[in-house]
Amino acid sequence: MLSTSFPTITGLVFCIGAVLAPLQVVAETLLTVTHEGKVQTYDLDALKEMGAVTFETKTIWTDGPQSFTGVSLLKLAEELNLEDGVLLASAINDYTVEIPISDAVEGGPIIAYLNNGEPMSVRDKGPLWIVYPYDSDPKYRSELIYSRSIWQLDRIETSD
């Protein structure tokens, strides 16, 4: 897998960058966050630096309990100083959902980059997947939450 990151608006710059210096960019960008006009990108190491959260849960899309490791959404919100509003999360195939900042709580959803300790390929809903701890709370076992559990995530934009 060479590149899984396709920015729509600002992503082009990175694409060109990537094309221009394909060998220099050791770590490919997994997530592009656009906040108040500023764009920030994260590779796997950057995400890992933000602190990892691991939990185990079943999902309606997989078979049997799964272990997920990733950055908690709360951590991301704190990083971006977000207190309200929504996050517009988009997938590789441009599937986009709105996730209210209020979902970002302790013990809440994470932006998973490891499934059962392994990095996730695009064929396995990777590389990033917003996962809620469905088993920990019945409120996470709702259609709304399921719709927010976006896989093949590659970009987040903040919005009021």
Next chain:
Amino acid sequence: MPPDGPANPTKNSMATTHSARTNTWFGALLAFVVFSACAVGIYYLSADARREIDALATANADSTQWALAQSEVELLALLSETLRSDLPEEQQIQNVRRRFDVFYSRVKTMQESAVLTGLRQDDDARAILTDVSNLLDNLIPVMDGPDADLTAALPELTMQIDAIRPAMREVSLIGVGYFSRSADAQRARVANALLRLGLLTFLLVAALSATVLALIKSYRTATRDGREKAEAQKRMAVIVSTSLDAIIAVDIEGRVIEFNRAAETIFGYTRDEIIGQQMSDKIIPDKLHAAHETGMKRYIETRERRVVGQGRVQLEAKHKSGRIFPVEISISSAEGPEGEIFVAYLRDISNRITKQEELVNARDKAVAGERAKADLVAVMSHEMRTPLNGIVGALELLRTTKLDKTQSNMTDVMGTSAEMLLHHVNAVLDMSRLEAGAAEIIKRPFDPATVAQELLSSLKMSAKNRGNMLKLNVLDPDFNLVLGDPGKFRQILTNLVSNAIKFTSHGTITVEIEPHFAEAQWELRVTDDGIGISEQDQTKVFDDFVTLDPSYTRAQEGTGLGLAIVRRLVKHLGGEIGVESEMGAGSVFWVRLPTNVASETSGAKDKGHPSPPPAYADQTRPALLILLVEDNAINRVVAREMLSKLGHACVEAHNGAEAVKLAEMQAFDAILMDISMPDMDGVEATKQIKASTGPNAKTPIFAVTAHAMPADVDRFKAVGVVDVLVKPIGLDRLDSLLTHGAKQDQHLDAAAPIWDKAHQRELKGTMGDEKWHDLMKLFVEEMDAACKSTFARSDMANIDGLRSEVHKLAGSASTLGASRLGELLRRIEVQLDAGNRITARNLIRLVPDCWSKTKSDAMREAPSD
């Protein structure tokens, strides 16, 4: 009784209350259970409904539909990327790879996703997915291979991918069909859950409503009960407070718990003072404390009721002031809210007791007064009789002396007056005696006809004075013996005949005697043809001091006690008396008396042939030697004169001691003993004479006294007195007494048959009729002769001759079967042997009569033989 509770809560109402309480508790428990069950049911059902709704939300997720649709979209996106020609080759390859990965991920999800498990249960869908998955896996080497290889394989790739489209379409359709069916089922489950929830909710609401209704009803009942209870309490309080009787209630400890207004009045305590106090300390007299404590203790231990529930009891109670007063009390026990209580109703009966005592005192005084009066009358009579004795006796003697005409008239007047006075005194005395029930009951055999005949003889003169004739009519000649009191009968007859004489002039007064054997009674009738008595007066004539028609009384004199005494006498003898009368036509007084004898027996006297009027100087009367004991000189003179008139000799003793001394020295035929004497009285003297071994131990002694009360008579007889001579002494009575002194003896063997028929028949059989008749003829001649000579004279001078004759005749009589005559003669023989000349003489006088009866009986029998 507590004001705050019903007076007497019965077991019943307690039970009702109890069961009501139980019901309430049961209802509350039931409601609690129902509500709990509903709440639990609703909780579970709502959880169930919620789960089902959640399941609906999960299973019927849009994401499922989305996933199905998206797999096709992703496939088309991959396909369109392969067919693209507007991009540079490198870029296109890049895009194709990315789209492949996305589609691959999608297919994998469809194979693994839990929400699509249902879809995968469809065999076709599973097979298709497996085929697609295999196809994609086959493409991976190309996809991950060098760009040039991929570019070269693109057309082939496009064809293969395009070939998947119908399969994916098929899976989508199967999925849509399956999920819509499962959504339907899910909806049905939700609907069911909601329905159950609704039903349960409805039930809960219904139960709640029912509970509310029950509560409302219960509240209303409680309100009504409370109102009724309050009213009952009010009524009870009114009853208790207005009761005229004191009402006091105490608990089992003896503390007062109720004390009504009447109790306040009676005991002097206010309610507040005494409530809660020990009742015994306050209202029970100190002397009854111990008894009360014992009683309460006994009741608590044994439940034995002695006062409680026993109705009215009379006790004493204590007033606040310490005054003890009598109360009437009734105690009952009841179950109060705090155990057993005692309720006492009591009233102060001081007034009643006082009144009762007054009545008793009044009665006692009245009775004492009556007794004093009777005593006075008795004493007065006694005191009057003694001087009267002197007057009458002296007059009798005076008449025997030579008097000129004036003197004779005067003595007659004096005699009449004295007799009348004596009569009055006797009447009053009789009255008081009969009234006191003190009269002696005498049962002695006598012949009423004889008594009547004698009496009529003595009344002949007074009848004649008013131009009246007296007649005696005995209706049954065989009736000649009754047991009773001849003296009282004489009194009755005297009164009735005297009465008849008084109210009849120039008429006839008939005395009839008729036996009623069947009723063991005999009847005396005194009939006159005088003025008669009006009907309304007939009921009054027997009253005391009766005054009838003024003319009636004016014409006559008397105490007005005559018939009243008769009535009492008849009653005393156990008989009846009545009167029938018609104004102007005359009256009939009838008296019915008991005969007291069961069968006809023969008397010794021949009624209808009254003995000739007494001739006191009769030479046939044997001279007796009499000991006269009398301390009063006048009475002594009178008695001596009377005895000498009767042809008897006497020796005088002035007191009891003298009499005893004389009796030791000389044998007497009889002793007349005065009772009231100084030093030794007549009773003591009699006792000593009777107890002595002297010649007079068996001599008949006659008491002479003014004391005629029955108790006295008994006392005299107890020491051996034969009979009592009541002062003043009358000549008739004295003679009769000395002559008939042993009168009762004559009837002792009256029951012996005149003839012993069995013996007679035997004798006849033995000797033959002829010989028998010869013997009889001889005996009759001898007896007739003896009756004319020996027995007629009763001459006691030749005792030995008399005795041998009596002995001979007694033997003959017995041999021939003349039992009664034989007995009589044998008795005479015995008396002669014993030296009892008076008794013997008296018995001898009976012989002629007995013989005539024996003879006439034999005559009657003869023809039948």
